[in-house]
Amino acid sequence: MELHFEHVAKTFGSLEVISEFENRIEDGEIVALVGPSGCGKSTLLHMAAGLEFPSRGTLSAGGEPITAPSPKRTLVFQEHALYPWMTLLQNVALALEFQGTARAEAHAEATKWLERVQLSGFEQYYPHQVSGGMRQRAALARAFIARPQVLLLDEPFGALDALTRMTLQSVLKQLISEARPTVLLVTHDVDEALYLADRVLVFSQRPAKVLKEVQLGHIPKTHDLAVFASERREVLQLLGIDTGIDTDTANYEGANI
Ligand SMILES: Nc1ncnc2c1ncn2[C@@H]1O[C@H](COP(=O)(O)OP(=O)(O)OP(=O)(O)O)[C@@H](O)[C@H]1O
Numbered sequence: 001m002e003l004h005f006e007h008v009a010k011t012f013g014s015l016e017v018i019s020e021f022e023n024r025i026e027d028g029e030i031v032a033l034v035g036p037s038g039c040g041k042s043t044l045l046h047m048a049a050g051l052e053f054p055s056r057g058t059l060s061a062g063g064e065p066i067t068a069p070s071p072k073r074t075l076v077f078q079e080h081a082l083y084p085w086m087t088l089l090q091n092v093a094l095a096l097e098f099q100g101t102a103r104a105e106a107h108a109e110a111t112k113w114l115e116r117v118q119l120s121g122f123e124q125y126y127p128h129q130v131s132g133g134m135r136q137r138a139a140l141a142r143a144f145i146a147r148p149q150v151l152l153l154d155e156p157f158g159a160l161d162a163l164t165r166m167t168l169q170s171v172l173k174q175l176i177s178e179a180r181p182t183v184l185l186v187t188h189d190v191d192e193a194l195y196l197a198d199r200v201l202v203f204s205q206r207p208a209k210v211l212k213e214v215q216l217g218h219i220p221k222t223h224d225l226a227v228f229a230s231e232r233r234e235v236l237q238l239l240g241i242d243t244g245i246d247t248d249t250a251n252y253e254g255a256n257i
Pocket residue numbers: 012015017035036037038039040041042043044
C-alpha cells in the first residue's frame with residue numbers, strides 16, 4: 001500500500017515540528033527516517049498511523065485519506081509493545097482476535113508465528129519473564145500475524161544491545177521480504193537504516209525538512225558496513241557527526257545518533 005505525504009506540515013501549539021514534507025512511499029518500499037532527536041520523525045509515523053493529523057497538507061494510504069488508525073497500518077514501538085498481564089501467546093493472538101478471528105484459531109496461528117521468530121517453548125511466559133530481545137521478537141510476531149499492508153516501526157530495537165539488535169534486524173528483514181509490506185522505519189541507528197532500507201531520508205533539526213534522500217535499493221543487504229561505506233559517510237556528514245572516523249572499521253555502535 002502506497003503512502004503519500006503531500007505538503008505535510010505539523011505544529012503543536014506554537015511549536016513548528018514539520019515545516020513541509022512531501023514524499024511518496026511506494027507499495028512494498030522500505031524507507032528509513034533518520035535525523036536529530038526531537039526533529040519530528042515519530043510525529044510523521046504517528047500521522048501515518050492515524051494517531052496525529054497534519055496541520056496543513058494531506059496524507060493518504062492507498063489513495064485514501066488517513067482519518068483514523070487502521071489494522072492495515074501497524075505501529076511497533078521500541079518498548080512496552082506487549083501487554084504485561086498477557087502471555088506471549090495471548091499477546092500475539094490478540095492481534096487476530098481484534099480482527100474477529102475466533103480465539104482457538106488465533107492461538108493456533110500465534111503458536112506458528114512464535115515458532116517463526118524462534119520463541120517456541122515460551123508461549124506461556126509473560127513479557128517480564130523473557131529478555132528484551134525475546135519481547136521484541138514477540139512484538140514482531142504480533143505485528144506480522146495481522147498481515148499489515150503498512151508497517152510503522154518506531155525505534156523497534158532501540159533498547160537492545162548491539163548484538164541482539166543485529167540478530168533482530170536480520171529476523172525483521174526476512175519477515176519483510178516474505179510479507180512485503182510498505183515500511184516506514186524511524187531509527188537512531190544509521191547502520192540499521194542502511195541495512196534495512198531501500199531509501200533513507202535524512203532530516204534537519206526541527207522544524208524538520210529533508211536534507212537528502214539516499215538511495216540504497218541497488219546495494220545488497222548485508223551487515224558488512226564496508227558495502228555501505230560511502231552512503232554511511234554521507235549520512236553521518238549530513239547529521240553533523242565527525243566524519244574523521246574510518247567508516248570501514250568503525251564499530252557498530254559508533255553510528256548511533
Ligand atoms: N502530542 C504532542 N503534543 C505536543 N508536542 C508534541 C507531541 N508529540 C510530539 N511533540 C513535540 O514534537 C517534537 C518532535 O517530537 P518527535 O517525537 O516527533 O521527535 P523525534 O524526531 O521522533 O524525536 P526522537 O528521535 O528523540 O524520538 C518534540 O519537540 C515533541 O515534544
